[in-house]
Amino acid sequence: MxxxxxxxxxxxxxxxxxxxxxxxxxxxxxxxxxxxxxxxFAIFFLLFLILFLVSFVCFHLRLIGLWYLPFFHPKFFWFYFKLLPWLLIIFCLLLILLVEILAKRFSFVWRKPIVYSLLVIVFFALIGGLLFEKTGLHPHLFFQTREGKMPLMAPLYQHFGRPPFGELNRGIVEEINEGRFKIRTFGNQLLEVYFSENIPFTEIKEGDSVVVIGKKEDGVINAFDIRKINDSLREFEKRMFRGPKRGFLK
Known part of the structure; x- marks a missing residue:
C-alpha cells in the first residue's frame, strides 16, 4: 500500500x-x-460540403443521362468508366476520410471499429446527397452562374455541369417521323436520331425527354438504345432552350 x-x-x-x-x-x-x-463546426461544414458534392454528382449524372443506364450491363459499363466525374468522387472520399479523422477525437467514435464509422459516413453521404439533389438547388445555381452571377461557383457548373456531346445524349423530342426523330440537346444542338424496329423502347411523343445512345456523326445519331425518362430535370430542360444563353454551353 x-x-x-x-x-x-x-x-x-x-x-x-x-x-x-x-x-x-x-x-x-x-x-x-x-x-x-x-x-x-469543422465536421458539420465538411459533412455539408460532402452532401453538396454528392448531390451535384447525382445532378451531373442525370444531366448527361448516365443515371438511367444500368451500371452492371456490359454494354454500358464503359460509359460509366469514361463519364463518371472521378475528380469529384475522389475529392468526396478524401473529405469523408477527413471527417473520420476529426470524429475520432470523440470517445463514442474511436471506441468503434473504423470500418463501422466510415460506413455510417458513406451511407449518410449517399442518402443525404440523393435527398439534397431533390431540392432543385443545382438547377437554380446552374442558371445563376449561367447569367453571370455567383462567379465563384461558375467553374464547377461550367466544367461538370456540361453534358458531353458524344455517344450519350439527353434531350427533348421535337419532331417524329417514321424510323427517326429529332432531339434538342443541352448544347442547343438539334440532332436527328435514326433507329431500327428491333430497338425496344417506350412510345415517345414530341416534348418527351429521352436519352439516346449511339454513334453520332454530322448531327445524326444511329441509335442502338433509347430510353424515355421523366424526372425532376424536365422543367430544367425546357428552361435551357428559352433562357439567356451568354455562350455558356457553346
Missing part, C-alpha cells in the same frame, strides 16, 4: 517538476471547450 503511495507521489513530483521547467503547459478549460467547438 505504502509502495503504491510512494509511486503516486513520485509521478506527481515528476509532473510538477516538468511544469516548473516549462515542459508542460497548463491550458484553461475554455481552451479545450473552444477546440471541441471548432472540431464540431
Amino acid at each position: 505504502s509502495e503504491n503511495n510512494n509511486n503516486g507521489n513520485s509521478i506527481k513530483e515528476k509532473i510538477i517538476e516538468r511544469i516548473k521547467r516549462g515542459e508542460v503547459k497548463m491550458r484553461p478549460k475554455f481552451y479545450f471547450l473552444l477546440k471541441t467547438i471548432l472540431v464540431i
